[in-house]
Amino acid sequence: MIEGKPIYQYQVGDQLQITSIKLKNVMRRRLLDLGFVPGVTIEVVQKSPLGDPVAFKVFHTTIALRKEESSLIYAKKMNREVI
Amino acid sequence: MSHTIALAGNPNTGKSTLFNLLTGLKQHTGNWPGKTVVRAEGELKTDNHIYQVIDLPGTYSLYSNSADEEVARDFIIFEKPDITLVVVDATSLDRNLNLALQVFEMTSNAILCINLIDEARRKGIHIDKEELSRQLGIPVILISAREKIGIIQLLKTIDQMIDGKIQTHPFQVQYADEVEQKIHELQPKIQAIFGDSLPSRWLSLRLLDGDKQLLEALKAYIRDPNFVHSQQQLVKGDCCHGA
Amino acid sequence: MEHNVEQKLHQLDNLFNEQENMQSDDLRDHIVSRIYTSSQDLTNKSVAYSNKKVSWLDENLDKILTSKAFGFPIMLLMLGVVIYLTIAGANYPGVVIAEAFATVEDWLTALFQWLQAPDWLYGILIEGFYRGTSWVVSVMLPPMAIFFPMFALLENFGYLPRVAFNLDRFFKKSGAHGKQSLTMAMGFGCNAAAVMSSRIVESPRERMLAILTNNFVPCNGRWPLLILLAGLFMAAGFSGGMNTFISAAVVVGIVLFGVIMTLFVSWALSKTLLRGVPSHYTLELPPYRKPKIWNTIVRATLDKSWFVLKRAVIVAAPASVITWILANIFIADLSILEHVAGFFDPFAQAIGLDGFILMAFILGFPANEIVLPILLMGYLSTGSMIEVDNLNDLKQIFLDHGWTWLTALNMMLFSLLHYPCGTTMLNIWKETKSPKWTFAAFALPTAIAITVTFTIAQIVRGLGLV
Numbered sequence: 001m002i003e004g005k006p007i008y009q010y011q012v013g014d015q016l017q018i019t020s021i022k023l024k025n026v027m028r029r030r031l032l033d034l035g036f037v038p039g040v041t042i043e044v045v046q047k048s049p050l051g052d053p054v055a056f057k058v059f060h061t062t063i064a065l066r067k068e069e070s071s072l073i074y075a076k077k078m079n080r081e082v083i
Numbered sequence: 084m085s086h087t088i089a090l091a092g093n094p095n096t097g098k099s100t101l102f103n104l105l106t107g108l109k110q111h112t113g114n115w116p117g118k119t120v121v122r123a124e125g126e127l128k129t130d131n132h133i134y135q136v137i138d139l140p141g142t143y144s145l146y147s148n149s150a151d152e153e154v155a156r157d158f159i160i161f162e163k164p165d166i167t168l169v170v171v172d173a174t175s176l177d178r179n180l181n182l183a184l185q186v187f188e189m190t191s192n193a194i195l196c197i198n199l200i201d202e203a204r205r206k207g208i209h210i211d212k213e214e215l216s217r218q219l220g221i222p223v224i225l226i227s228a229r230e231k232i233g234i235i236q237l238l239k240t241i242d243q244m245i246d247g248k249i250q251t252h253p254f255q256v257q258y259a260d261e262v263e264q265k266i267h268e269l270q271p272k273i274q275a276i277f278g279d280s281l282p283s284r285w286l287s288l289r290l291l292d293g294d295k296q297l298l299e300a301l302k303a304y305i306r307d308p309n310f311v312h313s314q315q316q317l318v319k320g321d322c323c324h325g326a
Numbered sequence: 327m328e329h330n331v332e333q334k335l336h337q338l339d340n341l342f343n344e345q346e347n348m349q350s351d352d353l354r355d356h357i358v359s360r361i362y363t364s365s366q367d368l369t370n371k372s373v374a375y376s377n378k379k380v381s382w383l384d385e386n387l388d389k390i391l392t393s394k395a396f397g398f399p400i401m402l403l404m405l406g407v408v409i410y411l412t413i414a415g416a417n418y419p420g421v422v423i424a425e426a427f428a429t430v431e432d433w434l435t436a437l438f439q440w441l442q443a444p445d446w447l448y449g450i451l452i453e454g455f456y457r458g459t460s461w462v463v464s465v466m467l468p469p470m471a472i473f474f475p476m477f478a479l480l481e482n483f484g485y486l487p488r489v490a491f492n493l494d495r496f497f498k499k500s501g502a503h504g505k506q507s508l509t510m511a512m513g514f515g516c517n518a519a520a521v522m523s524s525r526i527v528e529s530p531r532e533r534m535l536a537i538l539t540n541n542f543v544p545c546n547g548r549w550p551l552l553i554l555l556a557g558l559f560m561a562a563g564f565s566g567g568m569n570t571f572i573s574a575a576v577v578v579g580i581v582l583f584g585v586i587m588t589l590f591v592s593w594a595l596s597k598t599l600l601r602g603v604p605s606h607y608t609l610e611l612p613p614y615r616k617p618k619i620w621n622t623i624v625r626a627t628l629d630k631s632w633f634v635l636k637r638a639v640i641v642a643a644p645a646s647v648i649t650w651i652l653a654n655i656f657i658a659d660l661s662i663l664e665h666v667a668g669f670f671d672p673f674a675q676a677i678g679l680d681g682f683i684l685m686a687f688i689l690g691f692p693a694n695e696i697v698l699p700i701l702l703m704g705y706l707s708t709g710s711m712i713e714v715d716n717l718n719d720l721k722q723i724f725l726d727h728g729w730t731w732l733t734a735l736n737m738m739l740f741s742l743l744h745y746p747c748g749t750t751m752l753n754i755w756k757e758t759k760s761p762k763w764t765f766a767a768f769a770l771p772t773a774i775a776i777t778v779t780f781t782i783a784q785i786v787r788g789l790g791l792v
């Protein structure tokens with residue numbers, strides 16, 4: 001059972017905690033390197049004009065992801081202030 | 084004899100800006116990740132030494148996910164610069180340290196250059212460099228490559244390091260017991276092959292992780308320890324003109 | 327020794343293979359998350375974030391620059407404003423530089439007469455070399471010395487990644503990588519450099535798309551041609567500020583056409599030769615940074631001016647000498663240049679150009695900067711270039727050779743779409759290491775350039791518009 005829902009489905013302003021990453025191989029590695037690590041807190045910060053890609057704040061940096069990837073990263077909503 | 088200094092770090096942390104300041108050259112800089120794609124070299128003269136400075140492409144990690152990462156990794160591992168300056172962004176130190184910690188697994192001749200300190204101050208970020216330096220076991224210097232802050236301190240530290248006046252004991256990430264156990268078993272076997280010429284703890288970890296590209300590079304290294312040198316063709320500045 | 331190497335290789339392989347059971351995503355997750363926990367621990371102890379609120383702009387600029395409502399309009403506006411200011415600003419210094427060159431030419435002429443130098447020497451050195459170089463400098467230098475500082479300001483401010491962010495959806499639809507817009511932005515400066523910068527696109531397929539389509543972005547060798555022709559022909563009939571405005575609008579249109587062509591060709595290639603789905607994509611949006619305005623302007627202006635001057639001497643000068651020679655050696659009663667132009671003429675006419683224009687593009691292969699000077703040399707029967715201190719004279723020369731707005735439009739389009747310059751081709755070869763793709767990078771744009779100009783010429787003529 002997967003906890004939470006894909007980060008793609010959250011709204012701008014939501015603070016999330018990553019629960020799992022369903023990507024494999026190189027892309028998984030790349031996302032991990034950028035800080036999309038299970039347990040980490042992120043924030044949805046901005047959608048591009050056409051709705052995709054979406055930018056997330058993670059470890060004080062802003063990273064844009066396409067739907068293909070962001071729909072495979074799961075997170076649950078948090079109430080706490082993001083780091 | 085001149086010494087080599089490599090500039091490593093995440094993309095867009097001001098490596099080329101620092102490179103230009105140190106060498107007086109005119110590498111292109113720009114506020115977006117990926118501006119530098121080819122390695123550049125230049126010369127730095129301090130009071131006591133002459134250095135060859137190498138501006139590496141910025142990368143998020145050194146795990147061979149892309150050609151850039153391999154270039155940076157191969158350089159640090161096989162060309163063994165005398166000093167690796169890890170240039171990090173003061174405004175997102177946590178993400179940037181990710182790469183720095185990887186570098187510390189590969190070499191102990193490292194200096195942490197926390198750049199963009201002017202931006203950090205503007206944003207109300209305070210960094211306790213003594214504490215960080217104590218924790219990391221290497222020199223930590225706060226600089227602003229653009230505003231030319233902290234550069235003298237940096238040059239002094241570089242010289243001292245080359246003169247052997249600074250001892251470093253870089254922070255090593257500890258992994259789960261099971262992994263550490265494995266590393267422990269592998270390390271002597273790695274040393275049997277490479278002696279002390281390559282960092283055995285780091286290599287053990289990369290083997291455990293199944294880094295195939297690195298395996299290939301290692302094989303090339305066994306066949307010819309100078310392979311990187313011949314392979315990394317230098318494309319120096321002037322071929323053409325970016326905006 | 328050999329034995330030793332083999333043995334070590336073998337040992338290493340064994341070590342690697344023995345670890346297969348460990349090598350998994352779990353281990354990787356563990357490694358990376360340990361590193362991240364460590365770095366968080368370290369920063370928790372040594373970094374303090376005060377509550378000082380960052381400026382409103384830091385937080386909210388993206389909410390405007392990449393918003394649904396304003397994202398695209400602002401991008402278009404920026405492009406328009408930059409081009410408008412370039413055209414508006416370039417007029418005056420262009421005239422000044424040209425007059426300075428003309429004055430120096432008078433002195434040189436006097437000097438040659440005093441030395442009683444032979445005509446052919448005067449022809450090659452002054453009418454060929456000197457005028458060719460001064461042409462390139464006075465036509466190229468002003469717009470580029472205005473365009474690039476502005477571009478550099480936007481680049482240092484951090485706007486380029488936002489463009490990539492806004493446009494990504496289109497690139498995804500074309501099967502391309504979002505960072506292709508960054509390589510295109512580099513193309514505005516120089517396609518050869520942009521081909522190298524396509525290394526930022528990690529996956530080979532999408533990188534190839536970025537390389538193959540890069541020349542649909544006009545580079546600094548082509549901007550001046552677009553600006554000049556737009557001003558002379560497309561905005562004819564308007565004067566003053568309105569003329570500048572229309573010229574800018576036409577140039578913006580041409581640039582947009584190049585972008586659409588890029589997307590279309592990427593899409594078509596993704597469906598055929600470079601079939602595949604878009605691979606992974608991540609793009610970091612760095613914080614906006616206030617550029618060091620004065621430094622950036624001075625640096626970009628000097629850099630660009632130096633670049634143009636260097637190109638003018640290295641490429642334009644010999645090219646103008648060669649062209650002068652071709653134009654002054656006669657077979658029967660026509661110069662070699664005229665023979666060649668005559669040979670190309672029927673085909674060139676079909677695509678709305680003429681033999682001289684096509685020949686200028688061919689001789690201009692080493693560098694796009696010299697296309698226009700070569701064309702003018704060809705047009706002037708003496709084979710030497712006119713002095714460029716008057717744009718109306720220039721237009722008259724074109725008109726005398728049967729130009730209409732269609733000729734100008736098609737020349738602009740051909741310039742936008744045709745094969746990359748020599749330096750770019752060389753870099754494409756270096757980057758792809760493939761004869762096949764290097765050839766494709768030449769053939770594809772050329773075929774497109776011919777198709778587009780042919781179609782337009784036929785339609786316009788068919789409708790009797792010229």
Ligand SMILES: Nc1nc2c(ncn2[C@@H]2O[C@H](COP(=O)(O)OP(=O)(O)OP(=O)(O)O)[C@@H](O)[C@H]2O)c(=O)[nH]1
Nearest residue numbers: 095096097098099100113117118119141227228229
């Ligand atoms: N405020 C401020 N800006 C800086 C400083 N150092 C660099 N910059 C700016 O940060 C941006 C990135 O600088 P670069 O030197 O191109 O960064 P880089 O690390 O070489 O980037 P890549 O080549 O993409 O890896 C540029 O716009 C610089 O002007 C600094 O100390 N303070």
Ligand SMILES: [Mg+2]
Nearest residue numbers: 098099118119
């Ligand atoms: Mg750089």
